[in-house]
Amino acid sequence: MSWILILEQSLNGLQFGLMLFLLAAGLTLVFGIMDMINLAHGSLYMLGAFLASTFVQLTGSFVAGVLLAVPATAALGMLLEVSVLRTLYARDHLSQVLATFALILIINELVRLVWGSDASLPMPAALSGPVELVPGLRYSAYRLVIIGVGLLVAFLLFVLVTKTKVGMLVRAGASNREMALAMGVNIKGLFTAVFGIGAALCAVAGSMLAPLFAVQVGMGENILIVAFVVIVIGGIGSIRGALVGALLVGVVDTIGRAFLPVLLGTFFQPRVASAAGPAIASVMIYLIMAVVLYFRPKGLFPARG
Amino acid sequence: MLLEVQGLETAYGTSQVLFGLSLCVAEGEAVTLLGRNGMGKTTTVRSIMGLSRPRAGAITFRGRRIERERPDRIARAGIALVPEGRQIFPNLSVRENLVAFAENRSGRADPWTVEKVLEFFPRLAERAENMGNQLSGGEQQMLAIGRALVTNPYLLILDEATEGLAPLLREEIWKCLARLRAAGQTILVIDKYIERLVQLADRHTLIERGRVAWQGTSAELDADRNLWHRYLGV
Numbered sequence: 178m179s180w181i182l183i184l185e186q187s188l189n190g191l192q193f194g195l196m197l198f199l200l201a202a203g204l205t206l207v208f209g210i211m212d213m214i215n216l217a218h219g220s221l222y223m224l225g226a227f228l229a230s231t232f233v234q235l236t237g238s239f240v241a242g243v244l245l246a247v248p249a250t251a252a253l254g255m256l257l258e259v260s261v262l263r264t265l266y267a268r269d270h271l272s273q274v275l276a277t278f279a280l281i282l283i284i285n286e287l288v289r290l291v292w293g294s295d296a297s298l299p300m301p302a303a304l305s306g307p308v309e310l311v312p313g314l315r316y317s318a319y320r321l322v323i324i325g326v327g328l329l330v331a332f333l334l335f336v337l338v339t340k341t342k343v344g345m346l347v348r349a350g351a352s353n354r355e356m357a358l359a360m361g362v363n364i365k366g367l368f369t370a371v372f373g374i375g376a377a378l379c380a381v382a383g384s385m386l387a388p389l390f391a392v393q394v395g396m397g398e399n400i401l402i403v404a405f406v407v408i409v410i411g412g413i414g415s416i417r418g419a420l421v422g423a424l425l426v427g428v429v430d431t432i433g434r435a436f437l438p439v440l441l442g443t444f445f446q447p448r449v450a451s452a453a454g455p456a457i458a459s460v461m462i463y464l465i466m467a468v469v470l471y472f473r474p475k476g477l478f479p480a481r482g
Numbered sequence: 483m484l485l486e487v488q489g490l491e492t493a494y495g496t497s498q499v500l501f502g503l504s505l506c507v508a509e510g511e512a513v514t515l516l517g518r519n520g521m522g523k524t525t526t527v528r529s530i531m532g533l534s535r536p537r538a539g540a541i542t543f544r545g546r547r548i549e550r551e552r553p554d555r556i557a558r559a560g561i562a563l564v565p566e567g568r569q570i571f572p573n574l575s576v577r578e579n580l581v582a583f584a585e586n587r588s589g590r591a592d593p594w595t596v597e598k599v600l601e602f603f604p605r606l607a608e609r610a611e612n613m614g615n616q617l618s619g620g621e622q623q624m625l626a627i628g629r630a631l632v633t634n635p636y637l638l639i640l641d642e643a644t645e646g647l648a649p650l651l652r653e654e655i656w657k658c659l660a661r662l663r664a665a666g667q668t669i670l671v672i673d674k675y676i677e678r679l680v681q682l683a684d685r686h687t688l689i690e691r692g693r694v695a696w697q698g699t700s701a702e703l704d705a706d707r708n709l710w711h712r713y714l715g716v
Binding site (some may be wrong): 342345346348349351352353355356357358359360361362363364415 | 531558582585
């Protein structure tokens with residue numbers, strides 16, 4: 178186990194964590210402000226990837242394709258919020274889960290009708306090779322760009338949430354919705370805007386990860402579960418919590434999958450270690466969630482204080 | 483009249499709390515809403531603010547019917563609430579709790595600004611960068627009042643603003659309300675300290691089981707201790 182491998186896997190973890198953050202940020206605000214469980218959040222991630230593949234084909238430019246997919250997904254997200262999700266706010270969580278699960282199925286079938294079961298979004302040629310970061314460590318240029326984009330978007334989101342009046346109102350709404358209303362905050366409008374921002378972040382994640390993973394129907398469902406783990410760890414409604422939770426989950430999951438089989442190999446036979454390693458690694462994020470919930474039931478950075 | 487409430491009936495599910503309650507507040511007046519616990523004072527305030535939808539009755543604010551309006555629209559029309567339990571935003575700093583809502587909703591010539599509120603409450607100025615949940619009860623109460631003031635409301639409603647405060651802090655809040663009153667702020671206040679309210683307010687409304695039991699001036703309330711005993715348990 179060399180330090181280069183550790184560094185490489187740490188960068189992979191950072192990259193995964195930052196993309197998870199983009200997904201979790203929208204989810205945590207929607208859940209935090211409106212007390213709304215939106216299982217269809219992952220569908221926006223999928224839509225972002227499919228739209229990006231179409232726009233990249235149409236424009237012939239990866240950057241232009243992604244830049245078009247982001248506002249298009251945001252617009253679709255806001256349309257979804259105004260037309261369907263808004264009617265669910267007053268319902269209980271079970272109704273929200275059932276309705277948004279139905280939305281997943283509907284959106285999956287609509288995507289299948291429009292695009293088919295999968296689409297391709299090739300990595301830009303200029304970024305397909307590796308870059309030598311330090312002597313001996315050659316790391317994917319595209320993954321570095323993902324890290325850069327993730328950090329930039331996280332920074333912009335941080336500025337929006339912590340330094341602007343809109344951000345203050347979002348945080349106020351997340352901590353006490355009724356009081357925010359009584360102070361004159363148009364929660365409906367604010368929520369549509371937050372939903373649009375969340376959808377845009379999904380599109381950034383979906384389109385940036387598309388060249389690494391398959392763009393296919395249902396791609397949003399597995400990552401949605403991890404995004405829920407992130408917001409539970411971070412504290413529902415907290416952007417800072419989403420960032421810390423996402424980085425924690427991203428790094429632990431990636432490093433665990435890479436090194437746990439090796440670590441177990443020092444105690445058990447290679448056959449047992451290679452079988453048990455990935456299995457244990459896959460439950461590690463849930464173990465972290467359990468530990469966090471035990472000591473801090475409201476998560477690491479609860480928005481409701 | 484700035485605010486006129488007529489025949490208000492509000493219920494939570496099948497449990498009716500207000501039964502045809504009526505009251506009014508004129509511009510520049512300080513009016514109290516008094517009564518024992520559970521008589522419907524907070525429900526009246528919640529109904530005025532649109533937080534609890536009345537079943538019947540009319541609420542007119544500056545000549546406009548508001549009983550079916552959304553709470554945010556009512557607030558933006560110029561009613562600010564200092565709620566029971568303060569309910570400041572714990573994840574916003576003191577300054578942010580003020581900046582987020584600073585707006586001249588009544589269009590007054592000399593509006594309350596964040597800096598003016600911090601001057602009015604020097605304790606808050608000292609703790610401007612602290613988060614809301616790091617404040618003492620008294621400081622939170624000052625912040626709740628300051629947060630309402632920066633919206634420059636036509637009508638300021640205070641629901642149990644001195645509840646749970648130490649006597650010295652309570653005095654500070656009373657002094658602050660007296661200064662606001664002297665500055666011409668229209669106030670509707672709910673509190674238990676009737677001696678102070680008699681000094682502060684012009685008129686009083688006593689409510690009993692969701693109905694108005696008595697209305698009158700401070701002089702009339704001060705003179706009739708029987709009212710204190712019968713409706714307030716004093």
